[in-house]
Amino acid sequence: MRLVLQLVARLFIVVTLCLGAATIWATIDAYRSVDRATAASAERVSVALEALYWRELMLRSSRMREQLVPVPEWRTIQTMSLISPGICVRIEPAGAFEGPLCGQSKGIGQTPPLWFAAAVHTLLGSHAPVVRPISTRAVNAGSVSAAPDPDSAIALAWQHVLDNINLALLMAVAIALLASLAIAHTLAPAQQIVTALQRMARGQYRPSLPRFRSMELAMIGQAVGDLGDRLAQSMEERAALTRRLLEIRSDERRALARELHDEFGQNLTAILAFANTIEAADAQTQHQNKGEIAEDARMISQATHRIMASLRDALNRLRHPPAEELGLEACLVDLVDSWRSRNATQPMIQLDLKGDLADVRGTVAATAYRVAQECLTNSLRHSSAREIVLRIERRTGTENALLVHVEDDGGGDAARVAASSGFGLTGIRERITALGGSLSIADANRGVSVAATIPLAA
Template identity: 80%
Template sequence: MRLVLQLVARLLVVVILCLTAATVWATVDAYRSVDRATAASADRVSEALQALYWRELLLRSSRMHEHLLPVPEWRTTETVKLISPGICVQFEPAKPFEKPLCGQSQGLGKAPPRWFASAVQTLLGGHAAVARPISARETTAGVVSASPDPDAAIRLAWAHILDNIGVALLMAAAIALLASIAIAHTLAPARSIVAALQRMAHGQYRTALPRFHSMELAMIGKAVTDLGDRLAAAMEERAALTRRLLEIRDDERRALARELHDEFGQNLTAILAFANTIEAGTQDKSVAEDARMISRASLRIMASLRDTLNRLRHPPAEELGLEASLISLVDSWHSQHAARPLIQLDMQGDLADVRGTVAATAYRVAQECLTNALRHSAAREIVLRIERRSGEENALLIRVEDDGGGDAASVQQSAGFGLTGIRERLAALGGSLSIARARRGVSVAATIPLAA
């Protein structure tokens, strides 16, 4: 899962938790606000009736105090305005059959769900009535008792919660959206780092990264740049060592070729001459037959030695050029192995100026791939394709494909000296080797940068 999505998911979890906490707080506050409204209504009505009581008491001083109870004309429109919606006020002592005076309870919102009403009443309990004396000095003046209507209280709490939750949802959505944009913008430079690592995986070790404003990303970018520089330096040192080892090995191959030619070649020639002399000078048929067998064995060994010397000697590509050396290589295979599969040579692009180490490496790759295809497969046809690619690639592509039905995976995992040598030569020039399954066999492709 992408890091941006993970951070956004965690942010949404935090927002949901905060929204849940806000919902619980809003529920408790809305439910308790009914108690506050009840107390406020009792205070306002008691203050209004206190003023009315003292006015009547002063105007009618000749009357008894009990004749003022209940306070005359207290059930008025002005008194109703002092009562909060859903709150009912009762004057004590009340007249017989007198109903409480209630505030406006219409339009308090939709009826809440049953589970909400039962849950709130179970967890938070009911609402207590609030009593306020009309006068603190005259205890006989009466008492104002305010109590909320249970159904109206639940409706008020539900409407208050819906209002708060709506605002909270809008704020949560805005916070999640803006935070997601900020997180995505902050982590956007990570794509540059990933792209640089991917280029490094393909061999482009020295990759320039943009300047990051975040300290953490800047540290990561610097570490990636330093790693690329160290890898590039290590690969350059490795390539130099590989080239030096190849030069030493080529010198050893040439020295070995001279030794084989001087020692084995002369001895085999002498053996062949002795066998011919014995065959010509003897009258014994069995001895003559043995001499002929020795001659034939010597000729086979000399042919094998000649092939070995051709492989050990300096490749002709450095002197003749790649195109001429490849034509000579294919012709030699045809002449020596007439019964073997057909080898098709396909050359594309201008190969005339491909010489030196690149030409020698391409020749060795083609030679080794042809040898493996002829020895280890039952191919009827082998295609050797050499292509020079210009432009940005500027590389030489060597591809050998056969129809012998081999296993590309086993060839890829092979630790033979031939493929190992090819990989070393290509690594010394910054090239690459790939082995894949062809339509009817195995395809081996090597790429050599011409800049090498």
């Protein structure tokens, strides 16, 4: 899952928990607000009735009366306006058949579900009535008792919860949306870091990264840049070591070829001359073992010819290809012609040259020649190919590289070829890597395809 989605999901969980906590708090506060409304109603009614009590007392001019309760005119609209909705008020002592005076409870809220009413009543309990004296100076004046209607109190709490939930949901959606935009904007530079890492995987070890405002992203970008610098330095050192190794190997091959030619070749030539001399001398002499000596001389001569042929092949492989001196195009044509002369019937070798190859010489030409030579050798020796296509293409422009592509229809396995640890394939890999190129081995339609890219700047 993407990091932005993970952060948004976690933010949603946090908002949901906060919304649940807010709902619980709103329920408790709404339920307790009924107690506050009850106390306020009792206080307002007691103050109003105290004024009514002293007015009646003054009008009757009887201060010595032991008990004076306000006349029934206290149950008026003015008194009703002092009582909060859902609160019932009564006077103590109450008159005969006198019921409580209740505030308007219709439309106070929606009917709550049964589970909500049961949960609130179980967890928060019932409301206690509130009693206020009509007058603190006259104890016998009576008292005001206010108590909330249970159904109205539950309905009021449920309506309060609904109002808070709607507001909280609106705020939660707004917070989640704005926070998601902020998180996405903050993490947007991470895609640039991922792109830089992908370029590093393709060989561009020094990617350019912008400055990040976030300290954490800036630290990651700095670490990626340092890693790229170290990788580039390591690859340069590796390429230099590989080039040096190839130079040493080439020097050793030339020295070995020189020693073989000077020592081994001259001695074989001498042996061949001695064999010819023996055979010629035997023809002029009369000897009973004359035929045996001549046969031995001929066997020595034949063995010497075979050894000299093998020596010439070894010298051709040890020496640098003539591509370094004669040019790549001519050497490739000669290479294909030599293979065609050895295999007159099949496979058919097709040479396709694209671009100007006249000025391709030196190490690049030698490497391209070695790649073509090794791929042709493997296709001819290790597969039953009927057709082999050798394509050499010079690409100009930004690529400025030489492409060597060999494809056969021998039905080989590209994965097995790529995993091979043979000296030939390992050698061309080292040569191409030393020049900063790349080698790919893939399955073709009916065989294996090998493609090498060699930068001409090398």
